[in-house]
Amino acid sequence: MFRKKKNKFFEILIEWMLRLSGSATTIIILLISIFLFTEGWGLFKSSTVEKGYVLCINKENKIKNLTPEQIKEIFDGNITSWKEVGGDDIPIEPMRMDEVIGMFSEEEIGSDFEHLPERLSDVTAEHKGILGFFPEQFIDIKFKGKVLPAETISPKDYFGGKEWFPTATPAAQFGILPLLLGTLWVSLGAILLALPFGLAVAIYLAELANPTVRKILKPVIELLAGIPSVVYGFFGLIVIVPMIRNVFNLPVGETALAGSIVLAIMALPTIITVAEDSMRNTPLAMKESSLALGATHWQTIYHVIIPYASSGIMAAVVLGIGRAIGETMAVLMVTGNAAVIPHTFTEPVRTIPATIAAELGEASVGSVQYQALFMLGAILFILTLIISIWAEVIRKEPHAE
Amino acid sequence: MKSNNIHKKVSQNVMFWIFRIMSFSVVAILFWIIGFIVYRGIGVINWEFLTAAPEEGMTKGGIFPAIVGTFYLVIGSMLVAFPIGVMSGIYMNEYATNKHIVRVIRIMTNNLGGIPSIVFGLFGMSLFVNKLGFGDSILAGSLTLGLLALPLIIRITEEALKAIPDSYRHGSLALGATKLQTIGRVVLPAAFPNIMTGLILSIGRVSGETAPILFTAAAYFLPKLPSSIYDQVMALPYHLYVIATSGTDLEATRPMAYGTALVLIVIVLIMNLLANYLRKKFTK
Amino acid sequence: MKLEAKNVNFFYGDFHALKDINMKIESNTVTAFIGPSGCGKSTFLRLFNRMNDLIADTHLDGECMLGDTNIYDKSISVDELRKTVGMVFQKPNPFPKSIFENVAYGLRINGERSKSVIEDTVETSLRQAALWEEVKDKLKKSAYALSGGQQQRLCIARALAVNPSVILMDEPASALDPISTSKIEELIFELKNHYTVVIVTHNMQQAARVSDKTGFFMLGELIEYDDTKKIFLNPEKEQTQNYITGRFG
Numbered sequence: 001m002f003r004k005k006k007n008k009f010f011e012i013l014i015e016w017m018l019r020l021s022g023s024a025t026t027i028i029i030l031l032i033s034i035f036l037f038t039e040g041w042g043l044f045k046s047s048t049v050e051k052g053y054v055l056c057i058n059k060e061n062k063i064k065n066l067t068p069e070q071i072k073e074i075f076d077g078n079i080t081s082w083k084e085v086g087g088d089d090i091p092i093e094p095m096r097m098d099e100v101i102g103m104f105s106e107e108e109i110g111s112d113f114e115h116l117p118e119r120l121s122d123v124t125a126e127h128k129g130i131l132g133f134f135p136e137q138f139i140d141i142k143f144k145g146k147v148l149p150a151e152t153i154s155p156k157d158y159f160g161g162k163e164w165f166p167t168a169t170p171a172a173q174f175g176i177l178p179l180l181l182g183t184l185w186v187s188l189g190a191i192l193l194a195l196p197f198g199l200a201v202a203i204y205l206a207e208l209a210n211p212t213v214r215k216i217l218k219p220v221i222e223l224l225a226g227i228p229s230v231v232y233g234f235f236g237l238i239v240i241v242p243m244i245r246n247v248f249n250l251p252v253g254e255t256a257l258a259g260s261i262v263l264a265i266m267a268l269p270t271i272i273t274v275a276e277d278s279m280r281n282t283p284l285a286m287k288e289s290s291l292a293l294g295a296t297h298w299q300t301i302y303h304v305i306i307p308y309a310s311s312g313i314m315a316a317v318v319l320g321i322g323r324a325i326g327e328t329m330a331v332l333m334v335t336g337n338a339a340v341i342p343h344t345f346t347e348p349v350r351t352i353p354a355t356i357a358a359e360l361g362e363a364s365v366g367s368v369q370y371q372a373l374f375m376l377g378a379i380l381f382i383l384t385l386i387i388s389i390w391a392e393v394i395r396k397e398p399h400a401e
Numbered sequence: 402m403k404s405n406n407i408h409k410k411v412s413q414n415v416m417f418w419i420f421r422i423m424s425f426s427v428v429a430i431l432f433w434i435i436g437f438i439v440y441r442g443i444g445v446i447n448w449e450f451l452t453a454a455p456e457e458g459m460t461k462g463g464i465f466p467a468i469v470g471t472f473y474l475v476i477g478s479m480l481v482a483f484p485i486g487v488m489s490g491i492y493m494n495e496y497a498t499n500k501h502i503v504r505v506i507r508i509m510t511n512n513l514g515g516i517p518s519i520v521f522g523l524f525g526m527s528l529f530v531n532k533l534g535f536g537d538s539i540l541a542g543s544l545t546l547g548l549l550a551l552p553l554i555i556r557i558t559e560e561a562l563k564a565i566p567d568s569y570r571h572g573s574l575a576l577g578a579t580k581l582q583t584i585g586r587v588v589l590p591a592a593f594p595n596i597m598t599g600l601i602l603s604i605g606r607v608s609g610e611t612a613p614i615l616f617t618a619a620a621y622f623l624p625k626l627p628s629s630i631y632d633q634v635m636a637l638p639y640h641l642y643v644i645a646t647s648g649t650d651l652e653a654t655r656p657m658a659y660g661t662a663l664v665l666i667v668i669v670l671i672m673n674l675l676a677n678y679l680r681k682k683f684t685k
Numbered sequence: 686m687k688l689e690a691k692n693v694n695f696f697y698g699d700f701h702a703l704k705d706i707n708m709k710i711e712s713n714t715v716t717a718f719i720g721p722s723g724c725g726k727s728t729f730l731r732l733f734n735r736m737n738d739l740i741a742d743t744h745l746d747g748e749c750m751l752g753d754t755n756i757y758d759k760s761i762s763v764d765e766l767r768k769t770v771g772m773v774f775q776k777p778n779p780f781p782k783s784i785f786e787n788v789a790y791g792l793r794i795n796g797e798r799s800k801s802v803i804e805d806t807v808e809t810s811l812r813q814a815a816l817w818e819e820v821k822d823k824l825k826k827s828a829y830a831l832s833g834g835q836q837q838r839l840c841i842a843r844a845l846a847v848n849p850s851v852i853l854m855d856e857p858a859s860a861l862d863p864i865s866t867s868k869i870e871e872l873i874f875e876l877k878n879h880y881t882v883v884i885v886t887h888n889m890q891q892a893a894r895v896s897d898k899t900g901f902f903m904l905g906e907l908i909e910y911d912d913t914k915k916i917f918l919n920p921e922k923e924q925t926q927n928y929i930t931g932r933f934g
Binding site: 015023228234237298392 | 409410412413419420427438486492496497509510511515517520527531548581605606608611638642662
């Protein structure tokens with residue numbers, strides 16, 4: 001009696017499918033981190049100097065290596081003496097292959113560039129202050145200069161570099177500082193704008209609005225969350241950007257401020273919903289005892305409800321920042337995308353997600369730029385992961401006092 | 402004493418009016434955005450706009466290929482996300498007995514929901530486009546969008562299942578129904594309307610996403626409609642981005658952009674209204 | 686079919702909920718479990734269709750026998766067991782389906798396809814549950830259109846439709862009005878001709894009215910188990926006496 005039926009195969013199969021689906025999100029997060037890091041990690045194995053080229057100096061020069069930033073500064077003419085990079089007090093003569101070719105006649109180079117290695121060698125030997133940027137294929141064993149050993153891009157160049165210029169030669173610049181600061185700048189601006197409004201709406205919804213108004217307002221706020229980010233970007237581009245240009249009398253309206261305003265509107269629903277939920281969770285007994293002591297409704301809100309909901313409000317702020325940091329399209333469309341370290345809100349800035357969106361299409365798969373962009377994705381991934389977990393922890397924290 | 406009371410009342414009134422004004426300015430902002438786009442876009446919408454391909458450098462014609470592309474991407478992504486999401490929700494609410502496992506899954510689901518859409522785009526490009534060799538295609542774009550929609554569907558399924566009272570389950574189990582029969586015949590049918598609102602809301606969300614399809618599916622302009630899942634497609638949100646920012650003659654493409662934005666907003670509006678309607682209809 | 690508990694101990698985590706219980710329940714009788722709330726009577730009832738399995742972190746020592754079978758044996762299929770041991774819950778819990786589909790549910794999950802068999806069984810079960818006359822014209826209507834008492838009889842009909850031999854009732858009338866309660870009580874009296882009925886109740890008059898035997902539980906122990914008449918008129922244990930008089934007086 002009641003023996004198990006043998007044919008439970010179907011149920012077991014379904015149960016396994018459910019279990020597998022249950023682990024789907026965990027697997028996806030693992031996969032995302034694996035893929036972002038494996039694609040991005042190659043960056044730190046790539047040469048600082050453009051592929052296929054080498055940097056050459058005179059034999060007597062004692063310089064051992066140059067950072068990507070120094071290389072760029074030298075070729076931009078901002079560093080002029082070897083002394084500034086730790087060498088002798090000799091002026092630097094940056095030289096590209098074209099310039100060397102220009103010094104000689106066609107016969108001296110050879111119609112097939114067959115004499116070019118010899119010429120490069122001579123030039124390097126003659127000029128004491130030379131920093132040559134030559135194709136590797138024209139450097140032969142008889143080369144009389146010194147080839148700087150290939151350096152790989154270091155995490156320090158990446159995380160501490162002040163310049164993002166992936167297409168610069170001889171050394172592409174992958175300093176993410178301007179992007180990181182741009183992202184934080186725009187996001188913090190957005191939160192500063194959104195927080196007062198978000199709190200006001202949350203208090204209004206949780207404490208003041210009558211049920212009918214609430215019933216209307218809630219879907220309206222949901223709708224605000226549902227509008228696609230390109231539409232926000234488009235609206236920002238058409239309405240907010242010109243407005244900023246006129247109000248501040250700027251040459252361009254695409255600024256950090258425009259990004260912050262658009263992001264503030266987009267972060268509002270998150271802030272409102274989370275803050276309102278936590279205010280509604282205030283136990284009725286706490287509210288009533290405050291009112292019974294003769295406190296006004298506002299005093300009760302200020303002294304009882306807001307402190308009680310403070311962890312939820314903090315979580316709302318953190319989640320809002322998370323949303324703002326990761327937002328791509330709207331920001332891409334309104335911030336002007338200049339990769340410079342921001343100083344004021346009325347300058348163009350560029351954020352990490354906007355950089356990925358703008359540049360990945362042009363970077364060839366597996367190139368240094370591609371890797372640098374994936375590394376940016378990995379940073380963004382970690383940032384938002386930290387923020388999600390942070391918000392989770394804040395929300396779970398028991399109330400003090 | 403009395404003056405103190407008056408003072409309290411006044412400051413309360415002042416604060417409350419500030420909250421009311423700020424709240425309604427938020428609503429005003431929403432109506433401003435929607436109103437602006439409707440006002441500028443409504444004149445553009447006509448039969449031709451909805452059924453013709455773009456012409457003359459996106460300054461004339463319509464957005465039909467983009468509508469079709471978005472339609473395919475939405476269908477594809479839901480085929481990926483809906484079954485997995487619903488099954489995952491069922492697993493968490495009905496099967497997983499270990500509290501810690503449920504907590505881990507929930508944290509992971511929240512985390513996945515917090516990951517920026519551009520990161521999904523990177524991941525999709527790396528895995529689906531390059532490693533699996535799907536190329537820029539409907540397939541790769543749908544998979545990427547599907548992953549993005551997953552957390553929303555899981556969360557709503559879980560909530561819908563939680564709302565089903567245990568008495569239904571016990572009633573069924575006590576009749577000798579297996580767990581699977583109980584879920585399939587009692588729990589899911591009862592939770593179905595709420596799960597559907599999740600599906601509808603994620604359709605709204607997915608149809609407006611741009612960043613995930615930038616590098617996995619979307620094309621600037623295609624003269625032909627896609628013929629297989631390995632084809633690239635045009636898509637409404639990407640189309641709006643392109644014509645708003647990088648047309649050759651921005652002024653001439655503006656009307657097209659307003660029209661596209663309006664179509665996007667209408668889709669989202671319809672999806673939200675539908676979800677609200679379903680929710681109301683079945684909670685009674 | 687007769688039920689038997691042998692040295693049953695039951696734990697919720699560390700909490701010792703049932704202590705060393707031995708009991709024999711004869712077939713075709715009505716047995717009532719009474720006792721103060723939290724005494725373990727419902728927990729004990731739920732052992733016989735293994736509904737306690739649904740609660741995490743519980744465990745059982747001892748044996749629960751149905752006929753000659755230990756229902757906690759590893760080879761037992763819980764689903765099959767529950768088809769033989771039906772249950773009616775404290776609050777009516779019809780499914781969000783039509784009246785007809787509620788009763789037909791048990792048949793459908795058992796793979797019954799024949800329309801005529803299902804229709805016949807639904808009618809018989811509803812008649813047995815004394816509900817047929819009231820609902821025969823609105824079988825397609827939602828079960829939620831019925832009153833609480835009707836819903837509870839519908840749940841009984843639903844349980845009968847799978848042809849069980851034992852019916853467990855966990856305070857089946859506690860959420861109902863007096864008229865509905867008396868209908869359920871009449872029904873229980875009828876049911877014992879075909880089934881073994883075990884009912885948990887906190888209403889002692891109800892126990893006295895419907896049951897042949899009564900078990901009195903307190904703090905997880907079975908204090909006294911005997912003929913209902915004897916328990917109510919002449920209990921052996923002082924605790925039983927106190928409980929019964931405390932309630933009646």
